[in-house]
Amino acid sequence: MPKASLLDRITAAFSGATDELADIRRQIEVLREQRGRVVGAPLSAEETRQRIHGLLDAERQDFDRRLAYGLSAAARPGARIADVDLFSIRCRGERDPDAGSVVQRADLAGLFAWLMGDELKSRLDPVIDRLADGGITEAERADRLKEIDNKARMLEVREEQVISEAESAGMTIARREDADPRVVLEVEG
Numbered sequence: 001m002p003k004a005s006l007l008d009r010i011t012a013a014f015s016g017a018t019d020e021l022a023d024i025r026r027q028i029e030v031l032r033e034q035r036g037r038v039v040g041a042p043l044s045a046e047e048t049r050q051r052i053h054g055l056l057d058a059e060r061q062d063f064d065r066r067l068a069y070g071l072s073a074a075a076r077p078g079a080r081i082a083d084v085d086l087f088s089i090r091c092r093g094e095r096d097p098d099a100g101s102v103v104q105r106a107d108l109a110g111l112f113a114w115l116m117g118d119e120l121k122s123r124l125d126p127v128i129d130r131l132a133d134g135g136i137t138e139a140e141r142a143d144r145l146k147e148i149d150n151k152a153r154m155l156e157v158r159e160e161q162v163i164s165e166a167e168s169a170g171m172t173i174a175r176r177e178d179a180d181p182r183v184v185l186e187v188e189g
Helices: 006-040 045-074 109-131 138-168 181-188
Strands: 090-096 101-107
Touching: 006 138, 045 109, 138 181
Parallel strands: none
Antiparallel strands: 090 101
């Protein structure tokens, strides 16, 4: 069997390095896509429920505090009941990009939470269950992201090793524009 020419061996080495890099870079891209899905995944129904219930409880407490202040004014000697502000509704000014002006929006959450908080929670729970279908807990999200980031780092280290080996053999292979400089410096160092 005839010996491969030097050019054939160089071509084979370059081809092997670029094939390996293409595979590594494809895997890195897959991990990035997975990371994006994990970051964007909805919260679990239970954690969403805890957040919404906590928000309603805070709104109820705030409204209760404001109501107590109004009632205390009514209990003062000589207070006119017409001057007592028991159920005022706060308005929030929000910029409306379509109208180019500030729109006042009534903040009814505190009043509804105060009047019917438990009923509101029980009516929201099935909606939360539907919306959070397939959701993950924050702990699961953190674990998955850590696992993905560790795999990506291992691939990036291998990618830089292949590039460095190719450079040592006299080949030039471009690094990704978004290559982590810490990995490049770590492998070179």
